[in-house]
Amino acid sequence: MKQLLIQYRYRLSTFLVLVVLILSGTWLYSLTLAKTAFASGTLLLTCILILAAYQWRKKLSFLALGNATAWLQFHIFVGWLSCVLFLLHIGFHVPDGLLEFALFLTYSFVFLSGVLGWLLSRIIPYRLLSRGEQVIYERIPVHRRKIQETVEKLVSDSLKSEEGTAVADFYHKHLEDYFAGSRNQVRHILHSRRHRHQLAQRVVDLQTFLNEREQETMRQIADQIQLKDDLDYQQSLQSVLKFWLFVHVPLTYTLILFALFHTITVCAFASTSG
Amino acid sequence: MSEPSVSRPRRWDKPFSLEAGSEQEMTDAGVEELLQQPPFSEIDASGFKRSLPLHDILKNDARIVGFDEGDIIVRRGDWGNSAFFVLSGTVRVELERGESSLPDEILGRRRSRVKSLWESIAQLWRNHREPEVRAVAEVSGSSPPLQTRMTRGRTRIYLQEVSAVLDKYRTARLEAGHWFGELAALGRTSRVATVFSEGVSQLLEIRWQGIRDILRHDASGGLKRYIEDAFRERALAAFLRTDPLFQGCSTELMQRIVDQVEFQTFGNYDSSKPFKELNSNPEQNLESGEPVIIHEGEVPRGIIMIRSGLARITQQYYQGRRTIGYLSPGQIFGLDEIRTSINSSSPLPCQTQLSAIGHLNAVLVPAELVAEILQQQMTTQNGSEQSKESPARQTVKIQDEALLSQLIDRNYVEGTSLMVIDLDRCTRCDDCVRACATAHDNNPRFIRHGPVLNQFMVPSACLHCVDPVCMIECPTGAIFRDLGQGDIVINDQTCIGCAQCASNCPFDAIRMVDIRDASGDLIVDSKTRAPLTQATKCDLCIDQRGGPACESACPHDALFRVDMQDAARVEEVFAR
Ligand code: SF4
Ligand code: SF4
Numbered sequence: 001m002k003q004l005l006i007q008y009r010y011r012l013s014t015f016l017v018l019v020v021l022i023l024s025g026t027w028l029y030s031l032t033l034a035k036t037a038f039a040s041g042t043l044l045l046t047c048i049l050i051l052a053a054y055q056w057r058k059k060l061s062f063l064a065l066g067n068a069t070a071w072l073q074f075h076i077f078v079g080w081l082s083c084v085l086f087l088l089h090i091g092f093h094v095p096d097g098l099l100e101f102a103l104f105l106t107y108s109f110v111f112l113s114g115v116l117g118w119l120l121s122r123i124i125p126y127r128l129l130s131r132g133e134q135v136i137y138e139r140i141p142v143h144r145r146k147i148q149e150t151v152e153k154l155v156s157d158s159l160k161s162e163e164g165t166a167v168a169d170f171y172h173k174h175l176e177d178y179f180a181g182s183r184n185q186v187r188h189i190l191h192s193r194r195h196r197h198q199l200a201q202r203v204v205d206l207q208t209f210l211n212e213r214e215q216e217t218m219r220q221i222a223d224q225i226q227l228k229d230d231l232d233y234q235q236s237l238q239s240v241l242k243f244w245l246f247v248h249v250p251l252t253y254t255l256i257l258f259a260l261f262h263t264i265t266v267c268a269f270a271s272t273s274g
Numbered sequence: 275m276s277e278p279s280v281s282r283p284r285r286w287d288k289p290f291s292l293e294a295g296s297e298q299e300m301t302d303a304g305v306e307e308l309l310q311q312p313p314f315s316e317i318d319a320s321g322f323k324r325s326l327p328l329h330d331i332l333k334n335d336a337r338i339v340g341f342d343e344g345d346i347i348v349r350r351g352d353w354g355n356s357a358f359f360v361l362s363g364t365v366r367v368e369l370e371r372g373e374s375s376l377p378d379e380i381l382g383r384r385r386s387r388v389k390s391l392w393e394s395i396a397q398l399w400r401n402h403r404e405p406e407v408r409a410v411a412e413v414s415g416s417s418p419p420l421q422t423r424m425t426r427g428r429t430r431i432y433l434q435e436v437s438a439v440l441d442k443y444r445t446a447r448l449e450a451g452h453w454f455g456e457l458a459a460l461g462r463t464s465r466v467a468t469v470f471s472e473g474v475s476q477l478l479e480i481r482w483q484g485i486r487d488i489l490r491h492d493a494s495g496g497l498k499r500y501i502e503d504a505f506r507e508r509a510l511a512a513f514l515r516t517d518p519l520f521q522g523c524s525t526e527l528m529q530r531i532v533d534q535v536e537f538q539t540f541g542n543y544d545s546s547k548p549f550k551e552l553n554s555n556p557e558q559n560l561e562s563g564e565p566v567i568i569h570e571g572e573v574p575r576g577i578i579m580i581r582s583g584l585a586r587i588t589q590q591y592y593q594g595r596r597t598i599g600y601l602s603p604g605q606i607f608g609l610d611e612i613r614t615s616i617n618s619s620s621p622l623p624c625q626t627q628l629s630a631i632g633h634l635n636a637v638l639v640p641a642e643l644v645a646e647i648l649q650q651q652m653t654t655q656n657g658s659e660q661s662k663e664s665p666a667r668q669t670v671k672i673q674d675e676a677l678l679s680q681l682i683d684r685n686y687v688e689g690t691s692l693m694v695i696d697l698d699r700c701t702r703c704d705d706c707v708r709a710c711a712t713a714h715d716n717n718p719r720f721i722r723h724g725p726v727l728n729q730f731m732v733p734s735a736c737l738h739c740v741d742p743v744c745m746i747e748c749p750t751g752a753i754f755r756d757l758g759q760g761d762i763v764i765n766d767q768t769c770i771g772c773a774q775c776a777s778n779c780p781f782d783a784i785r786m787v788d789i790r791d792a793s794g795d796l797i798v799d800s801k802t803r804a805p806l807t808q809a810t811k812c813d814l815c816i817d818q819r820g821g822p823a824c825e826s827a828c829p830h831d832a833l834f835r836v837d838m839q840d841a842a843r844v845e846e847v848f849a850r
Contacts, residue, residue, distance in 0.1 A: 061709035
């Protein structure tokens with residue numbers, strides 16, 4: 001934490017200075033008995049539009065508009081600033097009008113999803129690197145299919161070679177469903193390995209009842225279980241990173257629509273001075 | 275059951291004169307005739323090994339090629355792999371580089387033009403939905419002004435109006451008895467000038483292994499003297515002066531250095547194959563594959579300055595050797611030892627060992643002369659500090675020696691623009707790939723997949739190598755080094771889809787793709803009806819305003835490009 005504070009000391013001090021300026025500006029403005037909400041609202045709307053512009057920077061990546069890293073840092077900075085403005089704007093109270101309440105909820109979700117996304121983008125990359133092969137998300141089903149085929153072949157070979165049906169029985173009972181698709185997503189997100197341990201234990205329990213060839217087949221299947229589990233892990237965590245954006249971006253546009261509607265109604269029906 | 279067996283391929287299984295583009299086989303009679311005339315008659319054949327006689331070298335490593343009026347023989351910027359000797363006729367060498375030299379369009383190159391602001395934005399809707407769309411007129415070669423023709427079994431680029439070219443551009447005439455192209459061939463560097471045929475000419479082309487062997491075994495040293503003199507005379511002083519150590523040298527001392535420098539060549543390859551072998555089996559590199567330039571514990575005879583290729587610095591570590599750094603062209607080895615020797619007045623042996631990765635050319639500047647330079651600098655009181663700190667001098671090092679070793683073993687140190695993704699930061703959002711696609715008519719030029727070294731992934735994207743083996747053997751020169759920026763790019767208008775570059779690239783960074791017209795239909799060969807293919811790869815967004823789109827599109831500062839010759843940058847990025 002200390003390191004983080006040192007790393008971000010310039011941004012943090014700029015942020016604090018801006019917050020002090022906003023607060024004192026609001027206080028001075030309130031002395032004139034004018035409605036501070038108008039000023040904070042205007043600033044807030046500007047912030048929201050700046051925040052949304054980040055998405056457009058992504059689309060115009062081929063122009064010399066500065067690198068996306070700087071844009072993201074700015075986006076985060078403005079995001080935090082908008083939160084201060086938002087609190088000021090609502091006067092630290094949950095609003096009671098229907099539109100205002102919807103606006104309050106939307107902003108809160110956008111803001112919280114932003115914070116969550118920022119945290120996830122810091123935490124998940126480390127985790128992804130810690131387990132399994134580095135695979136492209138879209139190609140995960142292909143890899144999974146290959147693993148499934150390998151296992152099915154091992155099982156059918158074991159049946160052909162006139163061994164017992166133990167391997168095949170085990171497969172149908174415990175593994176068929178496991179290999180059929182992505183499994184244990186929540187556990188992966190929570191970083192639990194219990195399911196993996198349980199499956200491995202089942203394989204070990206069975207080994208004592210098998211002949212040598214069957215044992216070898218089971219060992220190979222166990223390897224595939226691990227591979228598949230790593231793949232599921234990659235998929236679950238990468239899904240979280242992708243899913244988060246599907247929440248944050250549409251909500252931002254909803255927020256802009258609500259905010260514009262709110263601005264129009266406020267401007268149309270209220271005067272700017274007390 | 276018997277094992278499948280093939281006989282091991284040998285060096286001369288395929289004589290040069292039987293390779294594509296040759297007109298006739300080199301016969302014994304032809305070789306005898308050559309040996310009667312200078313300079314070959316002056317070569318002392320007695321020093322050649324029985325297994326490698328002069329006659330056989332000429333028979334297998336040389337060929338006679340004919341050129342018609344205007345045929346381009348070598349082009350400025352192309353890969354140099356063989357030298358030429360004019361047997362008859364006249365060839366012209368363009369004299370100036372830069373503005374007044376032959377324009378890129380005439381040489382079969384695309385002039386790289388950065389897109390205007392409007393064109394850049396218009397990519398958003400003008401990019402094709404279909405993959406790999408090309409303008410049919412350009413592919414069919416009907417778009418002027420590039421002229422290619424099939425002459426004597428080879429696709430050649432030619433100048434249509436030779437007399438007009440001679441009027442407009444400054445050229446020098448080379449007649450029978452002259453050599454050219456030998457410096458690029460032996461130095462594995464690009465050609466510095468374009469040479470074309472004036473009228474019909476006949477040349478002897480020798481691949482560089484042949485020249486190398488003649489140089490090695492000719493006891494009279496005629497050809498060796500010729501080539502070394504050429505390098506000494508034309509390029510050596512300028513090359514040495516690229517290092518600050520030599521910058522303050524007096525003219526007289528520089529002349530003595532130029533006279534006494536020794537040329538050294540290490541390693542043994544002429545195609546991308548050994549590169550590929552190195553890549554596929556990195557473990558076996560160190561002791562077996564890399565010739566030692568200076569052993570650890572040996573007193574250096576002088577400083578080694580790398581001309582081309584890369585060198586590895588290692589140190590004894592228990593029973594093996596550990597890699598502690600590498601040198602790239604222009605960098606030097608042995609200076610510290612010589613400097614310390616002067617101060618302590620007893621010779622200091624090297625604390626490390628230097629070996630050649632792949633093929634390497636170097637020059638050795640004798641220790642006495644280096645001592646003289648250092649003394650001269652000390653008396654002028656300005657040089658020693660300055661030269662000690664020169665960034666170009668630095669050995670490229672990384673704290674993590676295992677990582678460094680892997681980067682060298684996999685040959686990534688070749689990259690002048692190596693793409694690296696820090697997986698600790700990468701959120702796998704693929705913004706980089708999407709940006710690349712937008713900048714390339716919706717065709718991404720890399721995939722975010724590749725070997726992982728520590729936390730760094732090196733995706734399959736062109737490295738823009740210092741020694742770009744992909745450029746060897748491209749028949750039309752469609753793949754070339756952009757002379758302005760140094761990037762390796764492919765010209766769609768001259769790529770004939772032969773896949774030579776793709777199979778030569780050791781990093782699988784070039785893909786062959788079926789090309790389509792604007793409506794999405796495959797473009798096919800008018801005779802065979804087979805789909806036409808072309809080579810594609812990362813061009814560092816040469817025509818985009820913002821530079822490499824991938825790098826600037828990454829929001830998490832995870833993707834970066836590294837020039838592996840830049841010691842400071844390499845250290846900085848791999849220490850993150
Ligand atoms: S530099 Fe340009 S062409 Fe190369 S990978 Fe990046 S975006 Fe693609
Ligand atoms: S843009 Fe950056 S974070 Fe996203 S996939 Fe590419 S390298 Fe990773």
